[in-house]
Amino acid sequence: MTSKLPINLHTLLRQRTVESERIEYKAGWNPDPIIRTLCAFANDFENLGGGYVIIGQDCDASGKPLFPPVGIPEHQLDKIQQELIGYCNQIQPPYFPLLSIETYEGKNLIVFRAPGGQNRPYKAPHAVTAKHKTLHYYIRRYASTIEAKGADEQELLSLTASVPFDDRINQRARVEDLSRELMHDYLTRVGSQLARQADQLSLVELGRQLGVISGPTESPAPVNVGLMMFNPEPWRFFPVMQIDVVWFPKEGPGGNSFSEKIFKGPLPRMTGDALDYIKRNFISETVIKHRDRAEATRVENIPFRAIEEAVVNAVYHRGYDVREPIEIRIMHDELVVLSYPGPDRSVRLEQLRIGKAMPRRYRNRRIGEFLKELKFTEGRATGIPKIMEAMTKNGSPAAVFEFDKERSYFMVRLPVHPAALEVESQIGTKSGPGGGQITPEVTPEVTPEVRLAKVLKGAMSRRELQQALQLKDDEHFRKVYLLAALDQGLIEMAIPDKPRSSKQRYRLTDKGRQVLEKLEGAE
Numbered sequence: 001m002t003s004k005l006p007i008n009l010h011t012l013l014r015q016r017t018v019e020s021e022r023i024e025y026k027a028g029w030n031p032d033p034i035i036r037t038l039c040a041f042a043n044d045f046e047n048l049g050g051g052y053v054i055i056g057q058d059c060d061a062s063g064k065p066l067f068p069p070v071g072i073p074e075h076q077l078d079k080i081q082q083e084l085i086g087y088c089n090q091i092q093p094p095y096f097p098l099l100s101i102e103t104y105e106g107k108n109l110i111v112f113r114a115p116g117g118q119n120r121p122y123k124a125p126h127a128v129t130a131k132h133k134t135l136h137y138y139i140r141r142y143a144s145t146i147e148a149k150g151a152d153e154q155e156l157l158s159l160t161a162s163v164p165f166d167d168r169i170n171q172r173a174r175v176e177d178l179s180r181e182l183m184h185d186y187l188t189r190v191g192s193q194l195a196r197q198a199d200q201l202s203l204v205e206l207g208r209q210l211g212v213i214s215g216p217t218e219s220p221a222p223v224n225v226g227l228m229m230f231n232p233e234p235w236r237f238f239p240v241m242q243i244d245v246v247w248f249p250k251e252g253p254g255g256n257s258f259s260e261k262i263f264k265g266p267l268p269r270m271t272g273d274a275l276d277y278i279k280r281n282f283i284s285e286t287v288i289k290h291r292d293r294a295e296a297t298r299v300e301n302i303p304f305r306a307i308e309e310a311v312v313n314a315v316y317h318r319g320y321d322v323r324e325p326i327e328i329r330i331m332h333d334e335l336v337v338l339s340y341p342g343p344d345r346s347v348r349l350e351q352l353r354i355g356k357a358m359p360r361r362y363r364n365r366r367i368g369e370f371l372k373e374l375k376f377t378e379g380r381a382t383g384i385p386k387i388m389e390a391m392t393k394n395g396s397p398a399a400v401f402e403f404d405k406e407r408s409y410f411m412v413r414l415p416v417h418p419a420a421l422e423v424e425s426q427i428g429t430k431s432g433p434g435g436g437q438i439t440p441e442v443t444p445e446v447t448p449e450v451r452l453a454k455v456l457k458g459a460m461s462r463r464e465l466q467q468a469l470q471l472k473d474d475e476h477f478r479k480v481y482l483l484a485a486l487d488q489g490l491i492e493m494a495i496p497d498k499p500r501s502s503k504q505r506y507r508l509t510d511k512g513r514q515v516l517e518k519l520e521g522a523e
Contacts, residue, residue, distance in 0.1 A: 032127045038091070281448060300394055306390035394417060
């Protein structure tokens with residue numbers, strides 16, 4: 001029964017330092033409370049993805065693990081595993097967690113990974129060791145396992161056969177649709193010992209260890225989150241599983257032009273690529289000089305940390321059975337992240353706006369689990385407070401959160417910092433940035449058009465400019481950089497009467513030189 005789990009035990013013990021809804025420590029093998037806790041994790045009342053039980057690891061009264069671990073004697077390991085099989089058969093319907101023998105600080109630990117079950121609700125005896133057994137429903141409430149009674153029991157019963165979409169078996173897919181290479185890459189990134197043994201396991205065994213293959217032995221099948229994470233083309237199974245990044249010029253969505261970039265692929269790659277693209281092309285820094293002190297203040301037009309949290313929040317909580325992409329709209333005065341559908345009914349808008357909303361239940365229990373392991377998210381409703389904190393630290397206007405009464409969408413608006421808007425208005429005026437004293441003085445840093453002006457030496461072709469900026473997307477370079485710099489009057493064509501000439505070159509204007517001089521003065 002022993003196997004390696006797709007976890008980093010060091011991370012589990014050291015970083016998740018306090019007992020919580022998803023982890024429980026036991027100094028020794030005490031089957032009665034352990035089976036009750038496994039039953040509670042199987043019921044996954046909050047859709048958090050189940051949890052872990054670590055045997056051989058003691059904790060103090062506050063729930064923090066104590067080191068070194070107590071450990072399990074070598075001669076007890078086989079006995080505990082054999083007993084566990086019999087006790088898990090007493091859970092109704094039968095439920096078997098994944099088990100691994102791990103060594104930590106020279107001590108043997110038994111680690112159970114208990115994912116949310118496919119056949120909830122589950123019942124377990126109050127005491128599996130008792131002669132006469134009574135079955136009860138158990139759930140997790142904060143760091144405790146409790147019997148579900150009254151309203152909790154009724155709500156648990158209402159979850160019968162209600163498995164979150166990301167944890168459902170996909171009947172249209174085959175085990176072979178999962179990529180061993182992507183699974184191995186994930187295990188390596190999270191520091192799992194299972195990565196060393198992945199090549200020795202069959203694809204089915206590896207998928208079951210990761211919890212992305214379910215079903216009976218004779219008919220295994222991938223679950224949806226496995227295809228989202230470990231299939232190179234998940235849009236074949238989930239149409240419109242993508243992130244659309246749309247940039248609008250200064251006239252906004254009502255104008256006649258925009259630039260669009262679509263990101264697809266496995267969830268980690270899709271999310272990371274979209275964020276990298278935004279960071280490279282749309283994040284700028286503005287230097288604010290103060291008359292009353294020597295130190296200048298540097299602010300981002302929009303703090304990237306806030307964007308990252310908003311995008312990951314959308315990836316985590318969107319409905320993957322809804323045929324709508326995540327859309328990121330970038331305008332001169334704000335960035336908007338839009339996803340479908342809206343939040344859980346337990347979330348109140350007034351609580352959300354002050355960063356104190358706690359969803360009653362999560363839409364995607366397994367996606368959150370994987371994103372947490374990859375350090376994309378903490379998975380405990382911390383995304384919104386972090387967005388608010390990032391905006392405050394940057395001196396930006398407050399983020400705005402919106403959803404309608406029907407909870408059909410969720411929108412996050414991140415306004416651009418006023419100083420960045422002031423720089424843009426300077427660059428965009430015909431008189432150029434040199435007219436008038438500004439208090440505090442603001443200086444442009446890395447807007448796309450200014451970045452282009454900075455790399456322009458003498459007269460350069462379009463291809464030379466694009467290579468100097470290390471940009472691969474021709475259309476994005478043309479719209480976001482080249483046309484913007486021409487429109488702002490920072491650069492000009494060397495052959496203006498033949499704009500499409502193969503010999504066309506671009507050079508700085510007087511206005512462009514003034515902007516760069518102002519920039520150099522700030523540095």
